[in-house]
Amino acid sequence: MFEFCDFSVNDSLHILMDATLNFYERSPLVACTGFLSVLCSIPLWFILNFAVKIKNIDNEAVRIRLEHEFSMASLKFHGDK
Amino acid sequence: MDFFLSFVAWFVLLIASLYAWSAYERRKEMLPKVLAYLSRNDACTQQQEFARYAFEDALSISWPLYLVKTSLLIADRDPDITRVTKQLDELRDSNPEADCELDEIYSMMFRLNLRFNFITHAIAFLCFKCSSRFRGQKMQNVLSRAYVERTHC
Numbered sequence: 001m002f003e004f005c006d007f008s009v010n011d012s013l014h015i016l017m018d019a020t021l022n023f024y025e026r027s028p029l030v031a032c033t034g035f036l037s038v039l040c041s042i043p044l045w046f047i048l049n050f051a052v053k054i055k056n057i058d059n060e061a062v063r064i065r066l067e068h069e070f071s072m073a074s075l076k077f078h079g080d081k
Numbered sequence: 082m083d084f085f086l087s088f089v090a091w092f093v094l095l096i097a098s099l100y101a102w103s104a105y106e107r108r109k110e111m112l113p114k115v116l117a118y119l120s121r122n123d124a125c126t127q128q129q130e131f132a133r134y135a136f137e138d139a140l141s142i143s144w145p146l147y148l149v150k151t152s153l154l155i156a157d158r159d160p161d162i163t164r165v166t167k168q169l170d171e172l173r174d175s176n177p178e179a180d181c182e183l184d185e186i187y188s189m190m191f192r193l194n195l196r197f198n199f200i201t202h203a204i205a206f207l208c209f210k211c212s213s214r215f216r217g218q219k220m221q222n223v224l225s226r227a228y229v230e231r232t233h234c
Contacts, residue, residue: 055104
């Protein structure tokens with residue numbers, strides 16, 4: 001099928017990897033951002049999910065408790081009447 | 082540059098972990114205190130609402146900026162704000178025991194929020210210091226009051 005090519009897939013991959021490594025050596029900023037985003041994304045995802053879920057559950061608990069207190073206060077008020 | 086970027090990444094991870102730690106401590110320490118405060122008979126409904134907003138704002142990121150905004154309104158002597166301050170002084174005089182416990186909740190909120198949100202606090206402090214409205218004035222209890230009045234704005 002690829003008879004018109006002189007080189008194999010292995011050689012082409014080798015050339016691509018060399019090109020990317022040269023690019024990263026010339027621009028370390030891009031390489032650093034990519035590497036660190038890969039490094040930090042998974043622990044950040046776990047930590048922030050944990051924190052946000054706890055936060056939402058506690059806020060809901062306090063909101064429901066406050067509504068319950070208000071409803072009980074109104075019941076007491078009407079009962080006194 | 083590499084070193085700087087790695088420092089940024091560790092810093093982001095550190096702030097996220099501090100946020101999670103403060104959320105955990107809020108559940109362990111602040112939640113029973115707030116629930117006990119809500120079931121008090123002394124506290125009126127306004128104070129219970131303040132306790133609830135304090136509990137929610139312990140983990141908010143943009144909260145110190147609102148604090149500075151309300152302090153600027155107090156310095157300008159906005160009519161709505163002065164009305165609310167008078168109401169709060171009356172509340173403070175009417176039931177001081179409940180107000181002392183509310184102050185404890187506020188101090189806990191400040192402690193939890195300063196742990197992870199110190200950058201925004203520094204920005205708010207700079208805004209507060211750089212504003213020319215406070216130059217010649219004597220500011221007392223403005224920041225502690227400003228939180229409560231934010232809920233009415």
